[in-house]
Amino acid sequence: QVHVVESGGGLVQPGGSLRLSCVASGLTFSRYVMRWFRQAPGKEREYVADISANSDMEGYVDSVKGRFTISRDNAKNTVYLQMNSLKPEDTAVYYCRADMGVDHYWGQGTQVTVST
Numbered sequence: 710q711v712h713v714v715e716s717g718g719g720l721v722q723p724g725g726s727l728r729l730s731c732v733a734s735g736l737t738f739s740r741y742v743m744r745w746f747r748q749a750p751g752k753e754r755e756y757v758a759d760i761s762a763n764s765d766m767e768g769y770v771d772s773v774k775g776r777f778t779i780s781r782d783n784a785k786n787t788v789y790l791q792m793n794s795l796k797p798e799d800t801a802v803y804y805c806r807a808d809m810g811v812d813h814y815w816g817q818g819t820q821v822t823v824s825t
Contacts, residue, residue, distance in 0.1 A: 710735050711733070711734070711735040711736050711807070711814045712732075712733070712734045712735055713731060713732075713733045713805055713806070713807055713814050713815060713816035713817075714731065714732050714733075714816055714817070715729060715730070715731045715803060715804065715805045715816040715817065715818060715819040716729070716730050716731075716732075716819055717729040717730050717819060718802075718803060718819030718820045718821045718822075719820075719821070719822070720822045720824065721795055721821070721822070721823055722795075722823070722824070722825055723795060723796060723797060723823055723824075723825065724794060724795065725795050725823070726791070726792060726793045726794075726795065727792045727795065727821060728789055728790070728791050728792070729745070729789065729790040729792065729803055729805075729819060729821070730787055730788075730789055731743070731745075731787065731788045731789075731790075731805030731816055732785070732786055732787050733786050733787075733788075733805075733807045733814065734786060736807060736809075736812075736814065738783055738786040738807070739762055739763075739783040740762055740809055741762060741807040741808060741809045741812075742759055742760070742761055742762055742807075742808045742809065743759065743760050743779075743781055743788040743805065743806070743807055743808070744756065744757075744758070744759040744760075744805070744806045744808060745757040745758045745759070745779065745788075745790045745803060745804070745805055745806075746803070746804045746805075746806060747799075747801035747802065747803045747804065747821075748801055748802050748804070748818075749798075749800060749801040752801075754804070755770065756770055757769070757770055757773060757777065757790070757803070758770070758773065758777055758779040758790060759779065760779045760780065760781050760788065764780070764781055767779055772798075773792075773799075776792065776793050776794045776795075777790060777791065777792050777793070778790075778791040778793075779791075788805060790803070792821070795821075795823045796823060797823045797824060798823075799821060799823050800821060800822050800823050800824070801820075801821060802818040802819065802820050802821075803818060803819050803820075803821055804816055804817075804818045
């Protein structure tokens with residue numbers, strides 16, 4: 710059975726940093742593209758970033774380029790999202806997803822709130 714679990718969310722002031730983690734088990738992690746999404750209140754879920762199975766390619770939505778960095782450790786079945794220079798508009802539930810072909814596995818999400 711596949712489990713995808715995010716952690717690391719919380720309350721942070723504008724300009725601050727957080728690092729999200731996502732551990733995926735029950736699958737061959739090193740074969741999966743890993744993606745981060747987020748959903749703000751009243752808005753649709755949106756793509757944030759992704760990383761290829763062997764870390765040779767990364768992608769980001771324009772609104773986070775230069776502030777967020779995605780990385781992964783295949784030995785630990787973990788993908789990370791380092792978020793710097795956080796803004797109030799980054800407030801959302803952040804979700805991790807493991808993708809390989811038609812297989813997609815979502816985590817339950819972790820709340821990130823950027824506020825004074």
